Amino acid sequence: MSNVLIYTENFDGKFKKSTFEIASYGAEIATLLGGEAIALSVGNVAEDDLVQLGLYGVTKVLNFANEGYANLDNQAYASVVASAVEKENASVVIFSGSTIAKAVAPRVSVKLKAGMVYAATGLPKNLSPFTVPKKVFHGKAFADVVIKSEIKIISLAQNSYGVVENPCNVVVEPFDVPANAPFKTRVTNVEKTSGKVLLNDAEIIVSGGRGLKGPENWAPLEELADILGAATACSRPVSDEGWRPHSEHVGQTGKIVAPNLYFALGISGAIQHLAGVSSSKVIVAVNTDHEAPVFQAADYGIIGDVQKILPQLNEAFRKFKNEN
Amino acid sequence: MKILVCISNVPDTTTKIKLTGDQSAVDLANAQWIINPWDELALTRALELKEASAGKIDKVTVITVGDKNAEPTIRKALAIGADDAIRVDAAPADAFAVAYEVSEAAKAENFDIILCGIESSDYNGSAMGGMLSEFLGLPSVSSVSKLEIEGDQVKVNREIPGGNELVEPETPFVAIVQKGIAKEPRIPSMRGIMMARKKPLNVVAPAGATALTEFVAYQPPQPKAACKMIAAENVGELVELLHNEAKII
Ligand SMILES: Cc1cc2nc3c(=O)[nH]c(=O)nc-3n(C[C@H](O)[C@H](O)[C@H](O)COP(=O)(O)OP(=O)(O)OC[C@H]3O[C@@H](n4cnc5c(N)ncnc54)[C@H](O)[C@@H]3O)c2cc1C
Ligand SMILES: Nc1ncnc2c1ncn2[C@@H]1O[C@H](COP(=O)(O)O)[C@@H](O)[C@H]1O
Numbered sequence A: 001m002s003n004v005l006i007y008t009e010n011f012d013g014k015f016k017k018s019t020f021e022i023a024s025y026g027a028e029i030a031t032l033l034g035g036e037a038i039a040l041s042v043g044n045v046a047e048d049d050l051v052q053l054g055l056y057g058v059t060k061v062l063n064f065a066n067e068g069y070a071n072l073d074n075q076a077y078a079s080v081v082a083s084a085v086e087k088e089n090a091s092v093v094i095f096s097g098s099t100i101a102k103a104v105a106p107r108v109s110v111k112l113k114a115g116m117v118y119a120a121t122g123l124p125k126n127l128s129p130f131t132v133p134k135k136v137f138h139g140k141a142f143a144d145v146v147i148k149s150e151i152k153i154i155s156l157a158q159n160s161y162g163v164v165e166n167p168c169n170v171v172v173e174p175f176d177v178p179a180n181a182p183f184k185t186r187v188t189n190v191e192k193t194s195g196k197v198l199l200n201d202a203e204i205i206v207s208g209g210r211g212l213k214g215p216e217n218w219a220p221l222e223e224l225a226d227i228l229g230a231a232t233a234c235s236r237p238v239s240d241e242g243w244r245p246h247s248e249h250v251g252q253t254g255k256i257v258a259p260n261l262y263f264a265l266g267i268s269g270a271i272q273h274l275a276g277v278s279s280s281k282v283i284v285a286v287n288t289d290h291e292a293p294v295f296q297a298a299d300y301g302i303i304g305d306v307q308k309i310l311p312q313l314n315e316a317f318r319k320f321k322n323e324n
Numbered sequence B: 001m002k003i004l005v006c007i008s009n010v011p012d013t014t015t016k017i018k019l020t021g022d023q024s025a026v027d028l029a030n031a032q033w034i035i036n037p038w039d040e041l042a043l044t045r046a047l048e049l050k051e052a053s054a055g056k057i058d059k060v061t062v063i064t065v066g067d068k069n070a071e072p073t074i075r076k077a078l079a080i081g082a083d084d085a086i087r088v089d090a091a092p093a094d095a096f097a098v099a100y101e102v103s104e105a106a107k108a109e110n111f112d113i114i115l116c117g118i119e120s121s122d123y124n125g126s127a128m129g130g131m132l133s134e135f136l137g138l139p140s141v142s143s144v145s146k147l148e149i150e151g152d153q154v155k156v157n158r159e160i161p162g163g164n165e166l167v168e169p170e171t172p173f174v175a176i177v178q179k180g181i182a183k184e185p186r187i188p189s190m191r192g193i194m195m196a197r198k199k200p201l202n203v204v205a206p207a208g209a210t211a212l213t214e215f216v217a218y219q220p221p222q223p224k225a226a227c228k229m230i231a232a233e234n235v236g237e238l239v240e241l242l243h244n245e246a247k248i249i
Helices: A017-035 A049-053 A076-088 A100-102 A105-112 A219-228 A234-241 A306-323 B036-054 B068-080 B095-106 B128-136 B188-198 B234-246
Strands: A003-008 A037-042 A060-064 A090-095 A115-120 A130-135 A141-147 A152-156 A171-174 A186-192 A204-210 A229-236 A261-265 A282-287 A299-303 B002-006 B009-011 B032-034 B060-066 B082-089 B114-116 B139-150 B153-160 B162-170 B173-177 B201-204 B213-219 B229-232
Touching: A003 A017, A003 A076, A017 A037, A017 A049, A017 A090, A017 A186, A017 B095, A017 B173, A037 A049, A037 A076, A037 A171, A037 A219, A049 A060, A049 A171, A060 A076, A060 A090, A060 A219, A076 A090, A076 A105, A076 B128, A076 B139, A090 A105, A100 A105, A100 A115, A100 B139, A105 A115, A105 A171, A105 A186, A105 B095, A105 B128, A115 A141, A115 B213, A152 A234, A204 A219, A219 A261, A219 A306, A219 B213, A229 A234, A229 B114, A229 B153, A282 A306, A282 B234, A299 B234, A306 B234, B002 B036, B002 B128, B009 B068, B032 B036, B032 B068, B036 B060, B036 B068, B036 B114, B036 B139, B036 B153, B060 B068, B068 B082, B068 B201, B095 B128, B128 B139, B128 B173, B229 B234
Parallel strands: A003 A037, A003 A090, A037 A060, A060 A171, A090 A152, A115 A152, A204 A229, A204 A261, A261 A282, A282 A299, A299 B229, B002 B060, B002 B114, B060 B082, B082 B201, B114 B173, B139 B173
Antiparallel strands: A130 A141, A141 B213, A186 B162, B009 B032, B139 B153, B153 B162
């Protein structure tokens, strides 16, 4: 029992960087344990895409393409994952740090009596006892968690390990489970916003706070996001006021993000805001108040009126993009 | 219909996190304890649903797994408007143990809707609600940002990456709720606080769950280097630094 099962999420049939990150992470744990890294794919993913997982150390892909599972049903999906774990004799199960980890992983945990750590921040520090690092108190401290059960479940916090290439020969194997009872949840409508960079995937996020003064002032911020191929975000009062959609709210009570670069524009940097963004690699803050707490979390700061600074930033970044 | 709301007792989110000398625990001796913010919103929504149900929802119960110290927090939930409360008298060892205890305590009554928050603001486990639903063998919907009852059908909104889904679960079911479920948390009124004293708070013995995980050591976050300031007249320097120093663009 030293195999690692990796639950790979696809988005309309395509894998994203976060999937390759957990594949890389799972493959490294398999190496440490002397086992194999096996991926489970649920949904309709083309063979050409499935074999991409082999670039990151995966040697086998279980392809669960049963059409009855087009929509997420936590109960049914957990059964699929548990069957795959049993079939492959896996001792570690890896999920991403996304919503699926919150929906499905805890159910798998109960099915397999497997202890679970949500949003781990790196490789196990120790294999025996099996000890995993994680953030607690929204990044105000880190903890080492020992998983005492035979099977262990880890969800990896996004951007905390990285994508590591490690090309392997990979086989794709069809996988199914015996017909389940009908799903007890029914999806009756799906709405997707297309064309925009999603917050959770974004390498760069441009975020605005109350310092922007009103919804009419967002155009230059969106322009900066456009220039950089970034996603847009906001502080809580901004979405509460209806200046921006709720889906853009980041922080303790919004989305937790970890991009390479985070722009905090006219955001004071309240502890609840920082809780959602402090894992960003680099933070740039623009604020009129040199005492704003955001400067304590930022790497680069500019003191000034964001409405004057933004057009200058746009010009400078556009020039950079044209030259590079 | 009956609704159960699971309440986690957590340190106020502005608490400064200090570690004990040997770094084996977080020193919370001076912390203020509150209802986990998600659970407060879940309770608020449960009460709104009850009030709008014209008597169809007859009871909102709150439950917490915790020792005596959790009692002021669960009392506050009664003051906000819950009808009765259960405290399972055990330290909340991990999400697995808590979920098992809640599932055992909840079996005594047939709740139609069980609400949990998407995460506790202290250990950020994001697991208990899903575990509870599996222990009870009930369907669950996670990332729920809206919950309505239309006739006999419950309709929830589930947030997905880049969008939303409308989901109709069979009841009984477990909803794991997040932002949007209620606008503002209710705060207890004076009358609510008075009434809460008379409402039943049932202390039950634990079923004896075993935790599967243990927090063994803590570290403070790495101190951050000082912020580099760039003159407002010279934003080109920022671009240069992000390119050559941070190597991020
Ligand atoms: C339980 C709880 C949970 C919370 N969760 C979240 C959360 O998830 N996310 C979140 O963001 N907040 C959250 N909050 C709210 C948080 O405490 C702050 O109130 C909020 O983050 C402040 O938003 P802001 O920085 O946009 O606004 P403000 O605090 O009003 O700050 C505006 C900033 O803009 C600056 N400014 C003003 N004019 C200009 C200008 N012309 N140019 C440049 N700068 C300017 C000001 O100096 C100030 O620093 C939560 C609060 C609680 C109690
Ligand atoms: N000790 C507890 N007693 C009752 N419910 C809890 C407890 N701990 C957590 N919960 C519930 O589970 C949710 C998620 O918690 P967690 O899995 O700890 O992040 C919380 O929002 C609560 O609804």
